[in-house]
Amino acid sequence: MCRNIRALAHFSPPSTDEEIRAAALQYVRKVSGVTRPNAANEALFLATIERVFEATKLLVAQTHIASPPRIREVERERARLRNLKRFGNAK
DSSP states (O other): OOTTOOOOSSEESOOOHHHHHHHHHHHHHHHHTOSSOOTTTHHHHHHHHHHHHHHHHHHHHHOOOSSOOEEHHHHHHHHHHHHHHHHOOOO
């Protein structure tokens, strides 16, 4: 699927509505193959984003995981180190 969509569940602090909405937008764009819909499809596009947002928000809110929540800063640093190992130093 789309590499830019990140895990949203089980974080401390919890994912914000803005993060969830951005993921919904990316998902709908990816699945539809459209970045900006034409006028005829705009209402459908926006309604679909809203439905995906609501479903994702429900999933993130109600997912129960036994392990402790992931800490955003720790996960960000792990991703930075993975990228450094994969792509090397950009300087």
